[in-house]
Amino acid sequence: MLRRRCAAVLRRAPWLVPLWALLLAAALAAAPAAAQPRKDSAVIGMTLEPPGLDPTAGAASAIAEITLYNVYETLTKVGSDGAVRPLLAESWAASPDGRGWTFKLRRGVKFHNGAAFDAAAVRFSFERAAAAGSTNKDRATFAAVERLDTPDSHTVVLVLKQGNPDLPFQLGQATAAIVEPGSAATNATKPVGTGPYRLQNWARGSAVTLARWDGHRDAAAVKLQRVTMRFISDPAAQVAALLSGDIDAFPRVAAARSLKAFEGNARYQVLVGGSRAKTILALNHKRTPLDDVRVRRAIAAAIDRQAVIAGAADGYGVPIGSYYVPGAPGYVDTTGLNPFDPAKARALLQQAGKDLGFALPLTLTMKLPPMPYARQGGEVIAAQLAQVGITAKIENVEWAQWLSGVYGQKAYDLSIVSHVEPLDFGNFARPNYYWGYESAEFNALWARIQSTAATDERHRLLAEAQRLVARDVVSVYLYQPTWLTVADARLQGLWKDMPMLANDLSALHWR
Numbered sequence: 328m329l330r331r332r333c334a335a336v337l338r339r340a341p342w343l344v345p346l347w348a349l350l351l352a353a354a355l356a357a358a359p360a361a362a363q364p365r366k367d368s369a370v371i372g373m374t375l376e377p378p379g380l381d382p383t384a385g386a387a388s389a390i391a392e393i394t395l396y397n398v399y400e401t402l403t404k405v406g407s408d409g410a411v412r413p414l415l416a417e418s419w420a421a422s423p424d425g426r427g428w429t430f431k432l433r434r435g436v437k438f439h440n441g442a443a444f445d446a447a448a449v450r451f452s453f454e455r456a457a458a459a460g461s462t463n464k465d466r467a468t469f470a471a472v473e474r475l476d477t478p479d480s481h482t483v484v485l486v487l488k489q490g491n492p493d494l495p496f497q498l499g500q501a502t503a504a505i506v507e508p509g510s511a512a513t514n515a516t517k518p519v520g521t522g523p524y525r526l527q528n529w530a531r532g533s534a535v536t537l538a539r540w541d542g543h544r545d546a547a548a549v550k551l552q553r554v555t556m557r558f559i560s561d562p563a564a565q566v567a568a569l570l571s572g573d574i575d576a577f578p579r580v581a582a583a584r585s586l587k588a589f590e591g592n593a594r595y596q597v598l599v600g601g602s603r604a605k606t607i608l609a610l611n612h613k614r615t616p617l618d619d620v621r622v623r624r625a626i627a628a629a630i631d632r633q634a635v636i637a638g639a640a641d642g643y644g645v646p647i648g649s650y651y652v653p654g655a656p657g658y659v660d661t662t663g664l665n666p667f668d669p670a671k672a673r674a675l676l677q678q679a680g681k682d683l684g685f686a687l688p689l690t691l692t693m694k695l696p697p698m699p700y701a702r703q704g705g706e707v708i709a710a711q712l713a714q715v716g717i718t719a720k721i722e723n724v725e726w727a728q729w730l731s732g733v734y735g736q737k738a739y740d741l742s743i744v745s746h747v748e749p750l751d752f753g754n755f756a757r758p759n760y761y762w763g764y765e766s767a768e769f770n771a772l773w774a775r776i777q778s779t780a781a782t783d784e785r786h787r788l789l790a791e792a793q794r795l796v797a798r799d800v801v802s803v804y805l806y807q808p809t810w811l812t813v814a815d816a817r818l819q820g821l822w823k824d825m826p827m828l829a830n831d832l833s834a835l836h837w838r
Contacts, residue, residue: 366837368553369818371830372565372577374698375726376532376558379515382501383456386464386734387726388747388828391501392578393535393556395829399504399520402430402449402483403495405829407600407822409749411495415444415505415521416483425490425780426473432481437542438507439519446477451508453485465502467753468494471777489778492785493750500748500827523549523833534558537832550836562699569595569813576814576821578830581699583641589813598812599643600824603749605650606639606700608708608803609733609742612763616683617691617740623800625675626741627665629715630708636806639704639743644806649797650752652807657786661797672715687716691740694722696729701743704805708743734761745808747828752789753777755796764801 377389382399396404396414404414413419416430436444455461457469471491476484487494497503510519518526523546524537534557539549557574559565562581568574570588582589589595608630616622636644645653648661680687691712695705702723709719719741724732733739746754754760756773772792779785797804810825820834 367551368555369551369575369832369835369837370555370557370573371832372568372574372580373556373558374560374565374579374581378727378730380518380526380529380535381506381511381514383452383504383506384462384515386462386730389726392828392830393537394518394520394522395501395504396522397524397537397554397830397832398518398522398526399501399506400522401499401501401503401505402432403499405496405499405826407824407826407831409496409824409826411499414499419495421492421494425492426487428485428487428494430483430485432483433544434481436521436544438510438521439525439540439542440507440510442507442509444505444521445480446483447480448505448507449483450475450477451511452503452505455506455511456502463502465497465500465748465751467757468497468502489774490780491777492780492782497750500750501829524554527553532558545833549833551832554832554835556830560697560699572815575818576812578812578821578825579810579828580813582811582813583643586811586813594816596812596814596816596818596821598814598821598823600810600812600822601654602747602808602810602824603652603655603826604745604747604808605647605652606644606704606743606745606805606808607650608805609739609744609762610800610802611737611739611741611761612765612801613737614740616679616685616689619679619683620800621675621679622689623803624665625672625679625715626712626717627800627803628668628672628675629711629717630803630805631667631711632662632805634711635704635707638707639700640806640808643809643811645809647804647807649793649804650746650755650802651789651793655749656782657789657793659790659793661793664794664797665800665803669715676716688713688718689716690718690720692722693719693741693743694724694729694733694739695743696724696726696733698745700745700808704743708741737761737763743805749826752792755792755801762801764799766795766799769795769799 375389377387379385380394382390382394400415402416404412415433417433419430421428453469456463471488472485473488474486507519523543525540527536527538529535534555536555539552565580566582566585569577589597610617610623612618632646646662648664651658693705695701705721712719733742756770776788817838819836819838
């Protein structure tokens with residue numbers, strides 16, 4: 328009760344968070360440390376609750392944060408270093424042109440319900456993902472398979488329509504999870520996979536608890552018998568839960584303003600890691616006048632990315648100029664293509680308004696999901712847009728509303744969201760995607776990229792694509808997030824760098 332009251336006070340006065348955190352940390356440090364028994368469980372914090380638990384049928388990254396490599400497994404596994412390793416596939420080999428891929432499957436693997444994992448399960452999973460009615464957000468990856476052969480129960484051969492050197496990485500993402508055919512329809516609430524954990528309980532609005540599955544092939548190596556994922560969206564409450572010991576670790580925590588409470592304190596570890604995420608101001612090209620590139624360029628010129636990073640991410644982020652981030656293969660710096668220039672923004676708006684028949688101030692709606700970076704960043708961006716003649720009317724929505732209204736129905740003008748998938752540049756070629764961008768030039772360029780196996784040429788084409796989406800201002804590309812993880816110093820195995828959002832629970836253990 329006291330923690331809830333403290334969190335409520337801090338929501339009304341967020342400037343108190345750093346001071347309060349330091350005082351609480353000092354008080355806890357002064358208290359005598361009781362001897363604690365060796366733990367066989369852990370509580371992990373998450374900002375958002377997922378709408379379901381089937382990553383092959385929903386777009387929310389929170390699904391993967393709970394289920395990837397824990398409940399469901401994939402043919403390959405991507406580590407925190409970005410390297411791809413075997414998981415359900417023991418090995419794989421590609422043809423010289425990159426179109427043919429042969430996967431040798433691990434033997435003796437079972438699903439949680441006792442069904443055998445084999446090539447038929449892979450075929451079902453991939454064909455389901457590629458189907459016309461599929462809601463898999465990476466459907467294009469599976470639709471690019473021209474033929475899928477299963478010469479025996481432990482061999483899968485994929486023949487692609489064109490070469491794809493990124494395929495092993497893509498098959499390690501949550502959207503490529505192998506599901507048991509008989510349970511696929513109910514995986515959103517009763518997930519069945521081959522992973523080391525099973526769903527024990529889902530207390531809606533509070534937490535998901537996973538229990539170690541003793542039928543897993545490597546169950547003896549899994550140290551934690553039970554892991555609870557608690558949902559805490561409020562930054563002050565996240566800090567309070569860590570300081571009180573209610574949470575053992577909080578990956579991607581919104582605690583930048585309170586880091587002094589944890590840094591230098593022997594009770595905690597603070598991990599500052601990189602990401603492949605892109606935080607953007609999404610623009611709906613199907614709404615007038617956002618379908619005019621001058622208006623989009625004006626919005627981009629009105630925004631000071633460094634100020635947004637300071638306000639939305641407390642300074643933890645790197646400015647980006649396109650839908651690509653430093654560290655990604657083939658990255659080029661495009662931040663200079665649409666620099667902060669309020670005078671240019673006003674001139675572009677005046678010219679577009681004269682031609683299109685709108686007067687300033689131009690009123691647009693900005694729908695913001697509940698993540699702290701979106702709510703805080705939205706206030707900063709609205710203030711910057713007001714300086715050039717745009718009134719951004721903020722509407723705060725819950726995540727389910729964002730998914731249905733913004734992502735699903737495209738009912739928005741502006742929105743702020745982080746796209747966390749590392750290999751999703753192909754979104755610009757997706758028909759009917761939520762930002763409504765349609766470009767024959769990009770589609771042709773993306774097809775060339777996908778069919779190019781030579782690394783240098785592929786990177787050259789990727790650079791061209793980065794410059795194209797920057798010039799077209801498909802979105803206003805804000806920054807690459809820097810993820811912060813705060814955890815009990817004794818909890819080992821946490822990811823520092825995160826090429827994609829995942830919590831690999833089987834690697835966790837107490838020191």
